[in-house]
Amino acid sequence: MYAQMVKSEAAQDDPEKLAAFQARIDAGEKIEPKDWMPAAYRKTLIRQIGQHAHSEIVGQLPEGNWITRAPTLERKAILLAKVQDEAGHGLYLYCAAETLGVSRDELTEMLLDGRMKYSSIFNYPTLNWSDIGAVGWLVDGAAIINQVPLQRTSFGPYSRAMIRVCKEESFHARQGFDAIRKMAEGTPEQKKMAQDSVNRLWFPALMMFGPSDKESVHSEQSMAWKIKMNTNDELRQKFVDQTVPQIEFLGLDLPDPGIKWNEERGHYDYTDPDWSEFFDVIKGNGPCNTDRLAARNKAWDDGAWVRDGLMAHAKKKAAASVAAE
Amino acid sequence: MKNEWPLWEVFIRGQHGMSHRHVGSLHAPDAEMAIKNARDVYTRRNEGLSIWVVEANHIAASSPSDKGPLYEPSESKVYRHPTFFDIPDEVGAM
Numbered sequence: 333m334y335a336q337m338v339k340s341e342a343a344q345d346d347p348e349k350l351a352a353f354q355a356r357i358d359a360g361e362k363i364e365p366k367d368w369m370p371a372a373y374r375k376t377l378i379r380q381i382g383q384h385a386h387s388e389i390v391g392q393l394p395e396g397n398w399i400t401r402a403p404t405l406e407r408k409a410i411l412l413a414k415v416q417d418e419a420g421h422g423l424y425l426y427c428a429a430e431t432l433g434v435s436r437d438e439l440t441e442m443l444l445d446g447r448m449k450y451s452s453i454f455n456y457p458t459l460n461w462s463d464i465g466a467v468g469w470l471v472d473g474a475a476i477i478n479q480v481p482l483q484r485t486s487f488g489p490y491s492r493a494m495i496r497v498c499k500e501e502s503f504h505a506r507q508g509f510d511a512i513r514k515m516a517e518g519t520p521e522q523k524k525m526a527q528d529s530v531n532r533l534w535f536p537a538l539m540m541f542g543p544s545d546k547e548s549v550h551s552e553q554s555m556a557w558k559i560k561m562n563t564n565d566e567l568r569q570k571f572v573d574q575t576v577p578q579i580e581f582l583g584l585d586l587p588d589p590g591i592k593w594n595e596e597r598g599h600y601d602y603t604d605p606d607w608s609e610f611f612d613v614i615k616g617n618g619p620c621n622t623d624r625l626a627a628r629n630k631a632w633d634d635g636a637w638v639r640d641g642l643m644a645h646a647k648k649k650a651a652a653s654v655a656a657e
Numbered sequence: 658m659k660n661e662w663p664l665w666e667v668f669i670r671g672q673h674g675m676s677h678r679h680v681g682s683l684h685a686p687d688a689e690m691a692i693k694n695a696r697d698v699y700t701r702r703n704e705g706l707s708i709w710v711v712e713a714n715h716i717a718a719s720s721p722s723d724k725g726p727l728y729e730p731s732e733s734k735v736y737r738h739p740t741f742f743d744i745p746d747e748v749g750a751m
């Protein structure tokens with residue numbers, strides 16, 4: 333979901349090596365950076381972990397937007413801590429990707445010039461404080477559903493990064509639920525705002541899991557290699573089943589008239605999001621794509637003198653200490 | 658980009674008298690900044706009492722293909738485990 337539509341590569345290695353590799357994965361062994369791995373496994377993972385990392389970083393923008401306007405000092409401190417965690421998540425994931433032989437700067441450049449993607453959800457705006465609650469609750473809620481199974485992914489560094497991330501995520505979802513609950517239980521105007529946030533963010537949240545299984549052609553190899561642990565629709569269903577009772581608890585209307593408990597399936601039925609909108613946002617035409625990329629590019633460009641200055645200082649200090657010896 | 662900050666591996670001692678453990682890596686221009694960054698990235702929830710950082714290119718590592726020669730010799734030495742020996746119950750704690 334933070335990695336949607338990751339194109340996987342067809343394996344083109346020596347069949348014997350491939351079979352031995354698959355056997356390791358089937359036996360539940362972790363693959364570590366120095367182990368032999370198919371080129372396609374490496375390439376797909378760089379794409380997926382990179383996209384995941386970029387999502388954590390770009391995901392700071394819609395929430396950072398409200399740090400200075402949080403309604404109380406406590407909410408501000410909480411949101412600040414939450415957004416700082418997301419920076420940490422991005423860093424854990426970049427480290428994991430780097431063990432595969434791509435550099436941090438290469439990854440950054442690929443994000444900045446649009447060669448790599450981040451999750452479509454962060455191309456939607458956060459218009460008001462209620463949206464911040466809804467993002468923590470729904471977006472981080474969806475992220476948790478995606479990330480929990482990834483703790484068992486076959487690539488050691490990715491799995492360890494996911495374990496760290498998951499430890500921190502429940503705080504994110506809970507603070508969001510707590511914030512929107514305050515709104516839902518507040519004045520009629522506040523309740524209306526909460527309802528509006530849920531209505532606007534529901535379908536974009538469903539899109540986080542990627543296209544429907546019917547259209548998602550890249551899954552099979554990734555599932556066999558335990559890069560992907562569940563299909564998009566499985567995870568989406570889990571999210572709907574978990575979230576509908578929470579919306580009801582808040583006393584809000586369901587954002588989709590198609591949501592109905594299906595006794596036979598033991599799941600909620602729901603309406604699929606508008607996939608043409610999804611593909612359009614992925615292509616760069618969402619409400620905030622341009623802003624998000626511009627903000628990341630500006631941060632990178634404006635920070636260049638700091639990166640260069642600190643490096644120059646470190647080199648000078650190192651040279652001086654060598655000279656003193 | 659030519660001027661990328663070097664990669665540092667981060668080791669942290671948890672609360673309970675444990676040894677330092679590898680937790681991940683990060684980029685920093687020098688050791689001092691690496692420790693500061695490690696504090697922010699890896700100890701936001703009291704996960705550590707002490708931080709070690711070492712530049713990644715200073716770490717020497719065994720290679721996966723040496724697994725056999727390195728570790729197989731110990732497999733045949735079952736007598737290194739206390740359970741190898743039969744001690745009668747009457748002997749008491751040992």
Ligand SMILES: [Fe+2]
Pocket residue numbers: 388417418421475497
């Ligand atoms: Fe995160």
Ligand SMILES: [Fe+2]
Pocket residue numbers: 418472475501504
């Ligand atoms: Fe989060």
